[in-house]
Amino acid sequence: MTQGTTDLAAERDRVLAELKALEDPRIRAVNQKHGDDHAVNLTELRAIAKRLKARPDLARELWAEGGTAARLLAILLLRPSHCALEELDAMLRQAGTPKVHDWLVNYLALKGPHREQLRERWFADPDPVIASAGWALTSDRVVKSPEGIDQSALLDRIEAEMTDAPERLQWAMNTCLAQIGITNPALRARARDIGERLGVLRDYPTPPNCTSPFAPIWIDEMVRRAGTR
Template identity: 60%
Template sequence: MSQKLSLDQALAELEALEDPKVRAANEKRGDDHGINLGKLRALAKKVKTDHDLAQQLWSTGTSAQLLALLICRPRLYSTSDLDTMVRSKHAPKVHDWLVNYVVKKSPHAEELRSAWFADAGPVVASVGWALTSERVVKMPEGLDLDGLLDLVERDMREAPASLQWSMNETLAQIGIHHPHLRDRALAIGESLQVLADYPTSPGCTSPFAPIWINEMVRRQKA
């Protein structure tokens, strides 16, 4: 059973979850909140879906925005709403959840992908590329995959970090899911060496495209 909360009640619940040690750890990553994400998800589960509350929470700080993204209805945001949200400055975790939990689930995702893909702003363009990666995997029909590889080969090395990361994901997904382009994707990754030295925890797969592609293909064949 969901628990209906007012804005003040929701903010009080969030305040009660604040932990100085969690805040210190999060701030090192640029996330200005002190709430354990497991506890935040538990609060969202208690509230369930409440789009009106989500809209009220959106303008009240990072932890409130994270809760908003968990309890909103993505389909109720217009293209204008989403464009404004993506173009606003957010903590990294808010941006990540906004893209993955809301934008990718929006009925406007393809329209926004087309609008954002070549945007002059690297953060907005990175979302366009993230949505393109999604299409590469789930609905590649109509995409110019060779053309995407051309853009990656030309631009990824010098791209700003957020855009570079999304372009690299598209490169890897093309190599993983489209065998006829795998050799070219591997060759581009080896040539550019983007994220080749990225620190990777034990048991995790490197984001360096050749390693990523080969490991995912190996798992597919296992």
């Protein structure tokens, strides 16, 4: 083992000890209700990342440890340009918890040079968790660069599959449904109709002053806001 490797391992261990010291069982209890298991306040975790700055070498060491807090920190220490396509694909399959999955997609895959290749690969994956990442990237395409995306075909898939899809995939499909309705006037009525008939997330508890994720309400509200600008 070289001196550099030894120093990096020692730094990794110090950071892991710092994360361990920040664990709060009350935070873990709240997160477990949402399928996550980390016990570190995310503001404190972000403060560590801000101090360490971009560190792909340390990030990969932390990711290899496998803990949720360590992997969240690893994502913050990486930049999209640091990650090859195959590395990001492997990381998504190792993500384990919803928060790690979401951060990986939004902070690295979505902003990196491989986003379209990953979108196509993940969208077609038989694993519904991996497919949900593909749908998330597809929703981004619908909003930002819809050219070349067959939105009618997406609505066909959503209409046929969303009701029985597992939760994470269902949520991602519903987001895509809403974004099509919001951004594509020609398909807005069909998107609203699909949302009404399927009823997915119709009764989702929504805090005051927040927009319901039920697609028809979401579509109408965002269109209304755009019309008042």
